[in-house]
Amino acid sequence: MPSTSLPASAVSLPLADWYRGAARDLPWRRPRFHEDFGAWGTLVSEFMLQQTPVNRVIPHLEAWLDRWPTPAAMAAASTSDVLQQWANLGYPRRALWLHRAAVEITERHGGVVPKDVDALLKLSGIGDYTARAVAVFAYGDRHPVVDTNTRRVMARAILGQAQPGPPSRRDLELMDSLLPADVAESAVFNAAAMELGATVCTARSPRCEICPLVGVCAWVAAGRPDTGDTRRRQATFEGSDRQARGAALRILRAAAPDAVLIDSVLAEWPDPLQRDRAIDSLIADGLAEADGEMLSLPR
DNA sequence: CATGCGTGGGC
DNA sequence: TGCCCAAGCAT
Structure with a gap:
């Protein structure tokens, strides 16, 4: 399946050497972080990192864990407080799912973040990436962790493609085939x-001059061809329902814990139908709550 | 399998 | 400026 005749170690060894010298000093890579927050800290960080850049996550993560240092502490919080604390991290449904996961961990796992991938996959808001990220980065187990960075690195270095295709189960199989047998080495390889994908093998301007894999990269060997791009493009944000939802929720966060008159929310929005649709969908999603003429974050 | 879902920074 | 992109998930 991999279009290479090189052994997997030809990729993993130079990558591990490079990582030891080049890894960024991020909060969740500091030993103290795990002493204080354990797997819960890892889980919270992974939720926040789902589609939100590292630099925006860091201050929010520290504030979050100061306020709710355990799953049980967060499980006891109100939805309103959780959504306010989530602030402007984006995709606020993640805050709802994280809250639900905290309740599930408290009720079903005695307040301890599970270590088993299948148990993690059953928690709200946790999919293939997050489940394995927690198992690997919090507990040191051996699993293929595949995110958008990993998929891009594999697409180029192994498959010789400029960009990865749509996410697929095959990504997990390919990463698994590259994983070192040693448990500790496999965790380093994942990270x-x-x-590498985040800092060197980037989507727009890959810095092949400094890449530790330049000698084995299939894409470089082929002359960095433009192999086409089948990635899904984001829908235009300007004028979208998402924009309207975001604007409405921003108002509710600012007013919380108070409610506001529904009629006052997005009263000047250019498209009244879209404005109504946004508010109705926020309520349906559990991100807002209507009480008579008033609208607020859910209690 | 395709789509909807926030927010802000970089080029 | 406008577009692209960012440690995905649920449906």
């Missing part, structure tokens, strides 16, 4: 592949 290093992500780090």
Whole structure:
């Protein structure tokens, strides 16, 4: 399946060497972080990192864990407080799911973040990436961790493609085939592949001059061809329902814990139908609550 | 399998 | 400026 005749170690060894010298000093990579927050800290960080850049996550993560240092502490919080604390991290449904996961961990796992991938996958808001990220980065187990960075690195270095295709189960199989047999080495490999994709093998301007894999990269060997791009493009944000939802929720966060008159929310929005649709969908999603003429974050 | 879902920074 | 992108998930 991999279009390479090189052994997997030809990729993993230089990557591990590079990572030891080049890894960024991020909060969740400091030993103290795990002493204080354990797997819960990892889980919270992974939720926040789902589609939100590292630099915007860091201050929010520290504030979050100061306020709710355990799953049980967060499980006891109100939805309103959770959504306010989530602030402007984006995709606020993640805050709802994280809250639900905290309740599930408290009720079903005695307040301890599960270590088993299948148990993690059953928690709200946790999918293939987050489940394995927690198992690997919090507990040190051996699993393929595949995110957008990893998929891009594999697409280029192994498959010789400029960009990865749509996410697929095959990504997990390919990453698994590259994983070192040693447990500790496999964890480093997962982290290093992500780090390389985030800082060197980037989507727009890959810095092949400094890449530790330049000697084995299938894409470089082929002359960095433009192999096409089948990635899904984001829908235009300007004028979208998402924009309206975001604007409405921003108003509710600012007013919380108070409610506001529904009629006052987005009263000047250019498209009244879209404005109504946004508010109705926020309520349906559990991100807002209507009480008579008033609208607020859910209690 | 395709789509909807926030927010802000970089080029 | 406008577009692209960012440690995905649920449906």
